[in-house]
Amino acid sequence: MPVEVILPKVDMDMESGQISRWYAKEGDSITKGQLLFEIETDKAAMEVDAPASGVLRNVTAQEGSTVPVGQAVGWIYAEDESYDTAIAPVETEVQATVPQQQLEVVSQDVPAKPTDVASASHENDGIRATPLARRIAREAGVDLTSIAGSGPKGRVQKKDVELKTCVKAVAMPKASQTQASNGDMLKTAWLREGKDKSLAPVVLLHGFGADMNSWRPMLGGGSIDNPIFAVDLPGHGGSTCSIPGELEAIAEMVEQTIAAQRSGPLILVGHSFGGAIAALISGRGNLDVQALVLIAPAGLGPEINGSFLAGFVRARTEASLTAWMKQLVEDESLLTKSFVAATLQQAENHDLREAQRLISDRFFADSTQVFDIRPTLNRLSIPVRIIFGAADRIIPASHGAGLPGEIALHMFGQTGHMPQLERREAVMRILKDVSQSVK
Incomplete structure (x- = not known):
């Protein structure tokens, strides 16, 4: 039987998380304990290890997508196990209602509606940046105005701040x-x-x-x-x-x-x-x-x-x-x-x-x-x-x-x-x- 890969709960009040990076892709052979993907909330970032060895299949959540806690984001099949195409990708409510390019600014505590996303994109200081990018910049002492954003409409993202400084001060469990x-x-x-x-x-x-x-x-x-x-x-x-x-x-x-x-x-x-x-x-x-x-x-x-x-x-x-x-x-x-x-x-x-x-x-x-x-x-x-x-x-x-x-x-x-x-x-x-x- 394939092993389900789920989005884990990082903190007690977490309801959903954004997959910021996959370290493996569909069809890759992976080993139990190998770094599999990274998730982010507005409070934390966490790296998730593979729960089993085998082949990664049915990756249902791409980088930047927001997923409810406990939902499957992929399956790990044994090397000799037949690939079950009946396990189809499942879209979250957030993915179904929010355009992909806007997902990065959705609050992780409460899934936002499209109107919430639109209002969240206008920052009080005039700088377009994701909450995580702001926190990293603040803790690393980086001026956001000095960073060219690579996100939609020039929004500064996590990776933009990390390229500006070696110290990636992300609040991470463990x-x-x-x-x-x-x-x-x-x-x-x-x-x-x-x-x-x-x-x-x-x-x-x-x-x-x-x-x-x-x-x-x-x-x-x-x-x-x-x-x-x-x-x-x-x-x-x-x-x-x-x-x-x-x-x-x-x-x-x-x-x-x-x-x-x-x-x-x-x-x-x-x-x-x-x-x-x-x-x-x-x-x-x-x-x-x-x-x-x-x-x-x-x-x-x-x-x-x-x-x-x-x-x-x-x-x-x-x-x-x-x-x-x-x-x-x-x-x-x-x-x-x-x-x-x-x-x-x-x-x-x-x-x-x-x-x-x-x-x-x-x-x-x-x-x-x-x-x-x-x-x-x-x-x-x-x-x-x-x-x-x-x-x-x-x-x-x-x-x-x-x-x-x-x-x-x-x-x-x-x-x-x-x-x-x-x-x-x-x-x-x-x-x-x-x-x-x-x-």
Whole structure:
């Protein structure tokens, strides 16, 4: 039987929500736990994960449409399950009465009539903007008059504000922006509540050019009982574009952000550039890091694929970005449209890409990693696991050699720079093993 995908209730008085973005499309193969779509109300925005694995069918609500809570917006069929065309798309009352181009200004608390929409489009200050765009701009300190709106009749939308600033201050359940002592904001989110909140949470730090959502496919490869927390690094996702001049300062920013959310024991996991940050945080000794897992970490040797870094930060189209992203994996089929689209969203933000170019120029100058985390790892007394793909074309897997004997090295054949994607079940088993060893 196909699994129904419904619009969830974000807050107690929510009656409907607007689907602001789909991360998958009709006919895509998806995995349970994968980021599926994003909804918005006038109070909150929330990302929704796929409730099952299979093929997405019968998508009944497109981006921008408003849907009542509990209504099906799609169905997930098993890979070998016959497609039932009898399940037809259902239009909501709002969709039937309000023109599509006006849906973005409909109040989410009470479905508006067409006359309500018309009156809502005239803002008191003369600026045409959606309520969500106004809130994001206000919280990020952005002047709406400086933004060219891409919506109907020049209305400023959420994406217009986000392209103006790196800090996307959206009020999100389980997600927030945390301020470090230097005043910069880093976006954080609890990706999983966990079955046992008394366990040490797993804190995830993504790699260069990614964001916290890049971990979601891995989470579909298994489960652990620990809560799972993620941070967008500076210059990535919804975090500040202010990049400190020293790697240690970046580690301090992330450390302070984690400390604001968690004061007890934790397990730190980092990929690539985030792996180097995770190692430095562990070495600083200010957080109660019980175990460290590094996936294809930077900082173990001088070589790095500088052509990839330069090409990646220059790419602005889906075609050019996909060409560079193919270097990340051995199995190119894993680069789904939704995965590429999520990465492309950052490419469309000029400030983000400039910040990432600065990171590349500063810490990976001339195709060289100009920092070294080996001394830090040599000093650690906590359990450390390092995971590499033998076919990594970004950071040579040979960098995993010569580590202290106490550090466990996991080397996966026919795997590229993203073992958490290509060997997600195995990586989740490693995380489960590590979490069970931490009391």
